Amino acid sequence: SSKVSLQSEPNMLYHPQRQKYIVGTRRxxxxLVQTESVIENLKKFYPNTEYDVVKIKTIGDKNLLDPLANIGDKGLFTKELExxxxxxxxxxxxxxxxxVPSTSLPPNMIIGAILDRADPRDAVVIAxxxxxxxxxxxxxxxxxxxxxxxxxAQLKLAYSKFHYKNIRGNMNTRYEKLSDKTLGYDAMIVAVAGLQRLHWTHLISEIIEPDIVLYAIGQGALGIECRHDDNDTIKMLSVLNHFPSVIRCIAERSFLRRIGGGCSVPxxxxxxxxxxxxIIDGILLNLDGTKFVKDRIIYSDITLPRRKLQINRSVSIKRDNSPVTGNDGKYSTAERVEIAKRRLNLKRKHANEDFDDEEVNNNNNNDDGGNKLSIIQTKSNATTTLYNQYLHVCCLNIDETLLKxxxxxxxxxxxxxxQKGASNILQEIKQSLPLLWSNM
Known part of the structure; x- marks a missing residue:
């Protein structure tokens, strides 16, 4: 199988149906720089289309005192925009x-595009x-x-000699706090991508490599959210999808959704x-970094379809969800897998999900609504087409084999x-941050 092109191939034939689009952004x-960069990219494809910007203040922008983990992270920077x-x-x-939460978006919202990702690493800015x-x-x-x-949590593993102190606010506010000697900060840690977009790279004292601090899910990437039934906007935005960034971010968001805990958990x-x-490396730590589980998955060729377990499609299900069996009342392994799969599908009549045998067993044993695969094929009608979503990301023009x-x-x-004990660490965090869990 040949390699997939690393560049998006947008549909240049599409013509937006509106002369003007209204773009929402934080203040x-x-x-604003990120929003203007998106508009600039869109104008390369749609030079005759206008884009007006509306500035909106979110909960996360209003509360600049409490640590994010104490506020709760569900929609902290997205709710008012949505x-x-x-x-x-x-x-x-x-x-x-x-x-953008990986576990849930409002039911009628999707990520319509993920742009070419900037450097996802963290940077040290010395006072x-x-x-x-x-x-x-x-x-x-x-x-x-x-x-x-x-x-x-990760820095404490490498730099236990330091004290760590909450510093909230936008990039400008945080740098002002760092520069005020009376506040007592010696350095701060921020995303490289943010400094790059603001043209503040001269402030970077050091870039922290992932072997010291792995980065946040989706860090460095811009995602554009829109309504799931707005076909015109979805098609217009699809030209911005960057294949490698989409693939990486879907893998990361899938990891976060399945591991649980949200983006305020370490x-x-x-x-x-x-x-x-x-290749994806992942880590989950407790709050002080004294306990962690870490591992890696290498998928040698994601262009190849995964092999499916051949199952007996003739197994039927009664109205009470019990299987119809032969005279001996026993089921083969394939039949048990089919039964589990059909029971799961009965619980999700709206979904058309693609499981292998291991995923069926895992979901059947942990069917708690929070850690499920999210490949959803929505219904169509005469006026509206709803597209496949992967972790709430709509990926037009990208091979679904890669996405799956x-x-x-x-x-x-x-x-x-x-398998290494992540649930025990999450339980410990849950007891420490009850507000976080109540908001998830």
Whole structure:
């Protein structure tokens, strides 16, 4: 099988049906820069189309004091934007993809495009009044500003000599706090991508490699959210899909959805994709980094369809969901798999999911509504076509074999971590952060 092109091949024949689209965004400088970059890219394909920007303040923007994990992370930076989408006062929203929950979106929303991903790693920014140039040079007891449980838990493994202190706000606000010597910050940790987009790379003292700190799910990628029945907007946005970024982000979001806990739990990834081989590393830690599980999945060729278990399609199900069997009352392995699959499908009449035998068994034993595969083929009618979604991502013009295998790769990694004791770590975090769990 030949390698898949690493460049998107947009449908240049599509003509948007509207002359103007309304774009929602958060108010920060970084959010506005990201939104303008999306509009600039769209205008390359649709030069005669207009885009107006509407600035909206989210819960996460309003509360700048509490750590994110204490507020609860479900829709923290997206909810108010989605309300406006629902009201149809805006047509689509530009997000930092790491802010978009993997476990749930409003039922009528999807991610219509994922753009070419920027550097997903984390950066160290040393306070301007200090002379050191890296974390290793900072003295014991230095105060590192970050609100991310993911960063804190991993940094404590490598730099237990530091103190970690909450630092909230947009990029401008955080740098102002870092620069104020009276606040006591010696350095802060932020995403490389944000500094790149603001043209602030001169502030980077050090880039933290993934062997020290794995990055957040979707970090560095921009995702565009729209209504799932807005065919015109979906088709218009599809030209922005970047194949490798879509594949990597689907694998990462699949891992997060299956492992559970949300983006305020210390979980992290690294993905690598060359058009054929997909590699995903993942870690889940407790809040202080003293316990963790970590593993890797290598999918040597995601262009190949996964082999299916050949099952007996003649097995039938009674109205009470019990199977119809032969005279001996026994079932073969294939029949048991088929029975499990059909029972699962009866619970999800709206879904058309693609399981292998291991996934059927895993879902049948853990059917809690939160850790299921999300390949959903929605219904069609005469006026509206609803498209396949993978982790809420609509991927027009991308081979579904790649998407299914990318999702499966993330699921397999989560299953490996669960086998190593991830559920025990999550239970410990749940007891420490009850508010986080109540908001999920």
């Amino acid at each position: 920060s400088q970084l959010a 309300i406006e989408l629902e009201k149809k006062s805006i047509d689509f929203v530009v997000h930092s993809l790491k802010d 301007p009044w200090r002379t050191e140039k890296s974390l290793n040079e900072l003295p014991d007891g230095s105060v590192i500003g970050t609100s991310s449980t993911r960063r804190i 979980n992290a990834v690294q993905t690598q994709y060359d058009g054929k081989e997909l 295998n990318a999702e499966h790769c993330g699921v397999k990694l989560a299953m490996k971590l669960n």
